[in-house]
Amino acid sequence: MIANSTSPLPNICESCPVRPHSIYAPISSEEATILNGLRRRSLTLEARRMIHREGETPIEVFTLLEGWAFRFKLMADGRRQILSFLLPGDFLSLHALQSRPLHFSVQALTTVRLCAFETRTMGEFLRGRPHLAWNVGTILARKSARLDYRIIDLGRRDALERIARFLLEIGDRLKRRGLATDETFAFPLRQEHIADALGLTTVHVSRTIAMLRGEGLVTLGHGLLTIHDRNRLTEIAGRGAHSATGDTDGVPPDHA
Amino acid sequence: MIANSTSPLPNICESCPVRPHSIYAPISSEEATILNGLRRRSLTLEARRMIHREGETPIEVFTLLEGWAFRFKLMADGRRQILSFLLPGDFLSLHALQSRPLHFSVQALTTVRLCAFETRTMGEFLRGRPHLAWNVGTILARKSARLDYRIIDLGRRDALERIARFLLEIGDRLKRRGLATDETFAFPLRQEHIADALGLTTVHVSRTIAMLRGEGLVTLGHGLLTIHDRNRLTEIAGRGAHSATGDTDGVPPDHA
DNA sequence: CGCTAACTTGATCGACGTCAATCGTGGTGG
């Protein structure tokens, strides 16, 4: 189904660098060994390769070891809505464990390294372990929370706010995974991706980023994003943010 | 925290009318008895009463026995984004079981009957039973899928499409729960709710519904919705819908 | 009957989309 370079399978799950940030965080080292046995292969895909296709019921599910990917759906007229971006440690996709046809596709954004597991076996492995089964719920709850925020963005915020929040969100996710330490980090998205994620056009994304750049808030290009003035960016992003308790709008720590 | 009329607690979980449509669907009758023991009270709230408030970490979680509610978030300027509508059988909210502060509020849309459970006890009950813990994941996966569809609506569809899909979606959800049999059903939403859910204004919702009504596709008012021409409505809703496999855009059967 | 909340309708405005031309840059082959 998906063919590409394949490598042998040492017991690497136990020391997997993304495990602390993955669905498998609460696993014992004994379970890690079992998990490693379930792993069928690891593979590398180039940017733009499809990982899952809408309508399929995948036989294999993947864990993202390295690189970026995204979930999206195409419309008949060719327009695209990106539903979420996937970073190292993410599971692609939990939804597939339900053994139902996927309602979205997944594509590699950069070159990507994946660990492949058989869907059915993996489902049984997780289902049979209450703490892992529950953890799946936890991850999904966080994912839902992130979708809620995106809905608020799309429903009630203008382009400037959406983009400011988006840049901050990506930075935060990378930091939480230890993939960024300062205010400059890898940012392999083209403006087309931002547009398709935020319900805008590339033209408008370009103009809006030009404003942010003009104000000296960010630098964006050549695969790198730098946030020069986090405070002012947060202020723009937070316009209209509100909590009954007056807090600063806590996005929960994520995994998926 | 929430005070209102309270009633005694016979063992009603076992024969609960909404159980087949709820998170508890796969429960044994023995477990139903335990569940009934966990139930602290049932209560009735009038329309517009708050059930959960953003920022709280609820001590009690609720199951919706009767009536409609909705999840939403307020912005500082008073604007509102409705995240989802909750129908009988829905759990309010799974998210609370994670013992984190809620990032949204929940309000009764109609008069509502709820069953209350202690958050902690309920969490332990579910966590300890693999099939139930897993079922929580299943429900959350479906909920995420619904959120995905809403994101596509908001990001890439115009007002007419959004409203057509919304009306169809509500009808389908009601049917699946046996709360509607023909093409006329209870519809307690005001246009303001539709607007706040779909990222529009009441004015524009009014105009758009006027079009649908003018074409003889729907009747909407007095708390009732009738779909007169499901085919044409679906056609409008489906503009731009697409599946790689060419199917008709399968929203998964829901619970939450 | 009269008050109020919800809906409707019209006129105007603005954010974002569309169309199209141009620029920049990195890769590639000669």
Next chain:
DNA sequence: CCACCACGATTGACGTCGATCAAGTTAGCG
């Protein structure tokens, strides 16, 4: 090493969907 190409970003002119502002009009309901 340079000419060329292709793809992405940028910029300008203009169009449109939906927001905003402001009157009405219904429809419950005391």
